[in-house]
């Protein structure tokens with residue numbers, strides 16, 4: 757009994773260690789949505805300029821998955837194909853990096869840059885399948 761329990765604990769420790777190179781599961785609602793609320797919602801909700809210009813709202817999972825009026829910005833499982841990731845990771849043309857027109861918007865207290873950690877959370881959430889979790 758004790759031996760088998762120890763064995764199971766050992767296996768668990770091993771598998772946890774094995775997965776050590778990837779981030780543990782990211783939750784949309786507890787990890788990703790708070791980032792949108794901190795950095796994006798001023799412009800990307802209701803009549804905000806981001807919604808007016810692109811149709812993209814970060815109100816919740818459904819609207820994030822719906823994307824802009826031109827199409828989806830999240831490709832589940834592939835951050836590198838996802839506009840959402842590319843714009844926050846500063847991997848697009850400067851005009852569409854998010855938050856946009858940095859200095860002016862920041863000076864007005866609207867939007868602020870994401871930390872590397874926040875960018876990685878969004879990236880990992882997409883790569884893990886962009887789940888409603």
Ligand code: HEC
Nearest residue numbers: 795796799805806809810829840852854855856861866867
């Ligand atoms: C200061 C207002 C503002 C803030 C803050 C802001 N956005 Fe935007 N966003 C815009 C505007 C304006 C557009 C339309 C820009 C364009 O297409 O030229 C846009 C467009 C977008 C698009 C569509 C890009 C495309 O080309 O399809 C995405 C995705 C996006 N924003 C995500 C975000 C995310 C994520 C955040 C938070 C990290 C954010 N935005 C913060 C104003 C904002």
